[in-house]
Amino acid sequence: MTPERVAGMFTQSDGAFRFARWARPLAPVIFGTDDASLGPLKDGLRVVASLADLSLVEADPEFGSNFMMFFCRDWAELRDVPDMGRMLPDFDGLIGRLEAAGANQYRHFAHEPDGAIRFCVCLLRMDAALAAMPAEDLAQLQAARSLLLWSDTAFRDRSPLAQVPAGTIVAPDVAALIRAGYDRALPDASDDPALAYRLAARAGLLLGDLA
Structure with a gap:
């Protein structure tokens, strides 16, 4: 080290x-998965957040949710999600770049005035590699990559x-x-x-x- x-x-x-790190509790919301996966996904987030002594809360007072995970089978599906363009700069261009790169995940961070993380959007295209992961492991992966600005x-x-x-x-x-x-x-x-x-x-x- x-x-x-x-x-x-x-x-x-x-x-x-x-x-950069988070300066507020995580208020996660998860879209595009079945109800049976929600519990394990939140358990995985909670396990990793505990490393940072961050709590998971039901709502953020400013955003409602400040940690958003979107699951899709194809990047183009996200074009039908309302207000996605307001959360992600150059959204149409981003989808094109993700498709061209064959990417299966993407994270976008917004920051507080002092630079701390205030908001994160995780996009996940469920290809064979991600689909093979248990839901809790997948959530741990995303949380580990999102608690700091690596x-x-x-x-x-x-x-x-x-x-x-x-x-x-x-x-x-x-x-x-x-x-x-x-x-x-x-x-x-x-x-x-x-x-x-x-x-x-x-x-x-x-x-x-x-x-």
């Missing part, structure tokens, strides 16, 4: 370091989840970074790469406790 490695987890492909390349070559005999968990190094990222002594948002040193120190201690 070196500062350089941590810095890479929050350095975007344009070279800019950007760290680099757009942070999980290009790996998953933030890990398999253990008891089931699926957030990988220990990712869990340690999430916990470290929500240390109250740290800012809610920063573009200063020096923050990576403070994150690395805290995450390293947490990993040591897990060993």
